[in-house]
Amino acid sequence: MFANLERLARFMDEQGLDGLVATTIENVYYLTGVAAVGLEIFPHTGQAYAVVTRDALDKPHFVASRCDIDQALDAAVEIAGAVGYGIFYRELPDGVELTDREKKLVATSVDAPTVPTPLDALVETLRRAGLDGARIGLDEDGVGHGYPDALREKLPGLDVHFVSQALRWARKVKTAREVRSITAAAAAAEVGIKAVNALARPGVTELELVREFERAVAGVGARAKFSHIKIGRGGVAGQTRPSNVALRRGDAIWFDVGCVVDGYWADIARVSCLGEPSDKLVRYYAAMKAGCDRAYAEAKPGMTGGELFDLTVDAVHQAGVPHYRRNHVGHGIGVELYDRVNVTPGNTDDLEEGVVVNIETPYYEFGLGAVQVEDPFLVTATGNQLLTTLDRDLIVLD
Template identity: 55%
Template structure:
C-alpha cells in the first residue's frame, strides 16, 4: 500500500523503466488517479470533451491539468497541488461590473475567464509541454482514451519529441493502492452491500426484479454512491443475467442472484451474492458451497509475487475439488479501483504479478440452465502480512424466510 509520496516514487520508477520523461493521462479514470478530479466531460462526453493530466519525471507528484473551458472549474477539486491549468475552447461566464469576488472565485477567474484559452485539447497539451520544458522530451500518452491520430498529431506539433503509447504504464502504477484508495473501494463495497440488504429486505412473494433493482439503487444513492450496474435475477433466469430486470413476481423456492456494482468518489465496487427465497434446493446448496470454496481458496492463496494465472488455477481447482468438477471460466477475478477491471486479471496463463497493496476482486460465477446464476464475489487487499476482505456482508448462501 502506498501514500502520496510512495505513489510518486513508484510513478517515477515506472516512468524510468519505460524510458519516459512525461506521462499524459487521457481517460477520466487516469485523470482522477493523478489529480483527484472526476472530469465531467471525460465521463459524460468522452469523445468530444477531453480532460488531460500531465506529469513529468521531475515532478510526478504535481500534475498539470487541461480541460474544456466549460469544465475547467473542476481544477478547484484537485486533491494534489497542480503545476498548472490550461483551458481550451469557448465558454462564457458573466461577471457584473463592480462585483466583489471570493478568493475561490478570483482563483477560478484567473484561469477560466482571464487566461486566453487554447483552441482545442491538443493545443492545450502542447502549451503545457512547452511551458514545462518538455517539448523535445520522451512523451508517453495513455492511448486508450485518445482520439484517432492524437499521438501522431502531438508528435507533429512537437518536432524532436518522441511520442509513444503508455497506457500500460499507468495501469501498472495503479496496481498498488494507497490507503485513501482502499477507503474508497471499501466504501463503494459497503454501499453495494447496503443495497443488497435493502433489496433482500423487501423480498416476498409478488415482489419483482424491477422492485428489487429500484430498492438497491435508491439505497446506494441515499448513501452517497452511484449505481453503475444492477443485475438481479430470479431462479433459472439467472443464466440470462445481462437482460433487463423483469416484472415477473418472485416465487417461493427460487434463488435470487445479485451481481451489482457502484462507485464512490470515482472508485468501484463489484460484488455478488446468491440467496434462496425459502429453503434452498440441495443442488443450489451444493453448487454454492463449491463456488464459496473457490473464492475462499483465492483469499487464502493470493500473495505478493503470485501471477494472475497461478491464482486462476488455484481458484478453479478448488471449485472443482469442492463438487463441481466440470467448472470452467475465462476469469475468476480482476483488480479493481478507479476502473472496474484493473490489473491483475485472474485469467488463464496471465503472467502479471500481484503486488503488496493490489486489490483482487475475486469471483466464482456459475451459470446453469434450469438452475440459474450462482455467484459470490468480493474485493480483498493482498499484503505481505496477509490478505484482508474489504466487505463485511456474510458470504454464505443467504436464506430468506
C-alpha cells in the first residue's frame, strides 16, 4: 500500500488516538488508493472520507456520495466498509446474475439504507468502526467551518483533535511503493519533454509544444497537471497560458512541467535551445545546475530545509550568478505536489531517510526568460538516489 503505516501508528500512539478521518483528496488516496472523484470535480463542496482505526490501519472505511461509492472497488487495500450518502439509482432487474464485484456494489448502492448527508455517513461509519465515543484525529483541511462542532453534536462522546499537519508529517517519509510511483511520474514527464524536443523546429508555436507534451504524457498513462513551456524571453512569465509565439533558431525552450501517475506527482524542469545557445544562457544554466548538483550531493538525514536552501543558493553564487535570490529552491513531493520538507530560508524541518526532495533553481530575468533545473531525489543514509534519467545539461537541438 502507499501509506507509511509505521509513522501513522507512531503519531497516533503519541497522541493517544483511536482513529483517523481523512478528508482531502490527497489523504483519502494515501489511506485507500481511491482517487475520490467528488473531491476532484467539486473541490469546494465535495465530501469523501477515509476512516481508519489504530488496530486496523491497513483496512480503511470509505465514505463518498452514493454515485461515487463504486470507487470503493478501486481501493488499493482491503476496504473494511463503504457508506454512500445521498440519492443515486442503479437499477437491478429480477433474474440478473451478478459477478462478485457487482454484488459488492449492490450491497453499498442498492441494498444499503439511504443516508442523507456526508455528515450522517461519517457518523454511521464511526459507529460501525467502534469510534463513536473514541478519541479521533480529524483532517480538518477538507471540511468546512463548523463541521467539527456538528460532528460532536451528532456524537457527544466523540473527542475530536485536528491532525492535518500530523498527516503531512506521516507522509513525509515515503514507502517503496510511493517512490516507485514518483519515479514513474518523472519518467512520464521526461517522455513529454523528449517529444517536445523532437517536434521543435522554426515556426512551431508554444501552444503546439504544450499540446505535444500533454499528448505524449497521456500516451504513457500519465495525466499532465501543469505544462509550463515557454519560448525565449517569454519564460519570465512562465505561468501564463501558451501563446502563438513561434520558435526561431537560437531560441531557448523552458520547461517546468508536472504530471501524475498512480496518484503521485512529478515536477521537473529543463532548458533546450534550438541551435547554438547564447553565452549567457550557457553560463546561467551551468550555475543553476551547480546549485542542484550540490544539493543532490550533500543533502543528508538530519539536515534542515533551511540548511539545504543555504548550500544550494551558495553554490549558484559560487558558480557565477552572485545576485541569485529565491523564496525557495525545492520541496518534498509525493501524493501532493508540495509535501514536506520545504527548502526555504530558515526552515527547521529536518530531512529524514526516505524523504523525496524536489530540488530546483529557477531564475527569471526580463529579456532572457527563464533558466531552471529541477529533479526529485530520494534521501538515504548511504547516498542520495536521483529519480530522473533525462540529461540534466543544457539540451542543444540541431
